[in-house]
Amino acid sequence: MTPPRPTELAQTLLRNSILEGDVLIDATAGNGHDTKFLAECTGAGGRVLAFDIQKQAIDSARETIRSAGLDERVEFHQVSHARMKEHVQAETVAAVMFNLGYLPGDDHNLTTQSKESLTALSVAADLLKSGGLLSVVCYPGHPEGAAEAVRVEEWMSSLTNDGWRIAKYAMLATRKPAPFLILGSKK
Numbered sequence: 001m002t003p004p005r006p007t008e009l010a011q012t013l014l015r016n017s018i019l020e021g022d023v024l025i026d027a028t029a030g031n032g033h034d035t036k037f038l039a040e041c042t043g044a045g046g047r048v049l050a051f052d053i054q055k056q057a058i059d060s061a062r063e064t065i066r067s068a069g070l071d072e073r074v075e076f077h078q079v080s081h082a083r084m085k086e087h088v089q090a091e092t093v094a095a096v097m098f099n100l101g102y103l104p105g106d107d108h109n110l111t112t113q114s115k116e117s118l119t120a121l122s123v124a125a126d127l128l129k130s131g132g133l134l135s136v137v138c139y140p141g142h143p144e145g146a147a148e149a150v151r152v153e154e155w156m157s158s159l160t161n162d163g164w165r166i167a168k169y170a171m172l173a174t175r176k177p178a179p180f181l182i183l184g185s186k187k
Contacts, residue, residue, distance in 0.1 A: 002120060003171065005110075005177070005179070006137045006169065006170075006179045006180055007033070007034070007099060007137055007179075007181075007182035008064070009032075009169055009181055010039050010097060010137060010183065011034070011154075012133040013133075013135070013183055014037075014041070014095055014097070014133055014135060015037075015041060017094070017095065017133055017156055018038070018041040018042060018094060018095055019041065019042075020042060020043035020044075020046060020093070021043060021045035021046050021058045022037040022041075022042045022046050022093075022094035023042075023046065023047050023048075023049075023051070023088060023093050023094060024041070024042055024046065024047070024048045024093065024094055024095050024096070024097075024106075025038075025048070025049045025050075025051070025084060025088070025095070025096040025097070025124065025127070026038055026048060026049070026050040026061075026097050027051050027081040027084065027096055027097060027098045027120055028051070028052060028081060028097075028098050028099045028112065029050040029051060029052040029057050029058060029061040029076065029089060029126060030057050030060070030061065030104065031057070031060045031061060031064060031066030031104060032050070032060060032061030032062070032063070032065055032095045033064065034099060035048060035050040035061050035064065035065060036056055036064050036065060036068050036070065036180065038095070038097065038103045039065060039070040039073040039074050040066070040068075040070070042064070044072070044073065044075065045075065046073060047074075047075065048073055048074045048075070049074075049075050049077065049084070049087055049088055050074055050076050050077065051077045051078075051079060051080070051081045051083075051084060052078065052081075053078065053079065054069070056100050057080060058076050058078045061076065065135050073107075074099075074176065075087070078143070080116055080120070081098070081116070081117075081120035081124075082116050082119040082120040082123060084096075084120065084123050084127060085123050085126065085127060088127055088139065088176065089127075090125065090126050090127055091126070091127070091128070091129045091130070092129055093124075093129060093132055094116070094126050094128075094129060094132050094133070095128075095132060095133040095134075095135065096124040096127065096132070096133075096134050096135070097135045097138040097149040098126060098134075098135065098137065100112045100117060100136065100137060100138055100139060100145065100148060100149075101137075101138075101139035101142070101145050101179075106140070111142065111144045111145060111148075112144075113144065113148070114144070114147055114148040114150060114151045114152075117148055117151075117152060118151060118152070118155055120158075121134070121136070121152065121161050122154060122155075125159065125186065128186045129186070130186060131185065131186060132185070133183065133184070133185055133186075134151055134156075134169065134180065134183070134184040134185075134186070135182075135183050135184075136156065136181070136182045136183075137179055137180070137181050138152055138179060138180055138181075138182065139179045140177035140178075140179070140180075141176050141177050141178070141179070146152055146177060149177075149180070152182065153168065153182060156182045156184055159184055162187060163187030164184050164185060164186055164187055165175075165184065165185045166182065166183070166184045167182070167183050167184075168180060168181070168182050168183075169181040169182075169183070
């Protein structure tokens with residue numbers, strides 16, 4: 001067995017904590033893989049909100065959801081993840097997933113930006129209910145991703161001051177900086 005990719009590990013760790021009927025957020029819809037995962041976990045009684053600023057990402061994620069027959073569980077919003085609070089009430093969300101970086105198969109120069117991501121993470125922390133999970137996959141293998149990963153890790157680490165439990169999962173001894181997962185559980 002080889003260690004799982006950070007995106008797979010995030011789903012594995014969240015799977016047993018999500019209950020049917022939960023409100024969940026995919027803060028970076030991308031191609032819809034996390035959106036689909038969340039929609040499957042929450043069941044017919046749940047609700048998933050998926051955010052992305054790129055029309056191509058929303059279209060791709062929407063097709064992934066449509067193909068899986070999960071349309072009724074997902075709301076798509078083509079806006080910044082920093083605007084999540086406009087669409088859901090504070091302290092009602094069970095989990096928020098972020099998969100930072102760029103849209104696979106698209107322009108690698110169009111990436112998530114540190115300032116916007118940190119704002120979105122702060123919003124996500126407020127939206128989570130007690131015991132809620134915040135999952136962030138960082139990609140330090142490109143210049144903006146490296147800077148963003150440092151800032152995200154610092155920000156996530158600061159949550160321990162408020163009683164959060166935070167863990168980082170990363171590959172060791174890789175040729176270039178490998179993607180990693182930071183998972184937080186709200187007090």
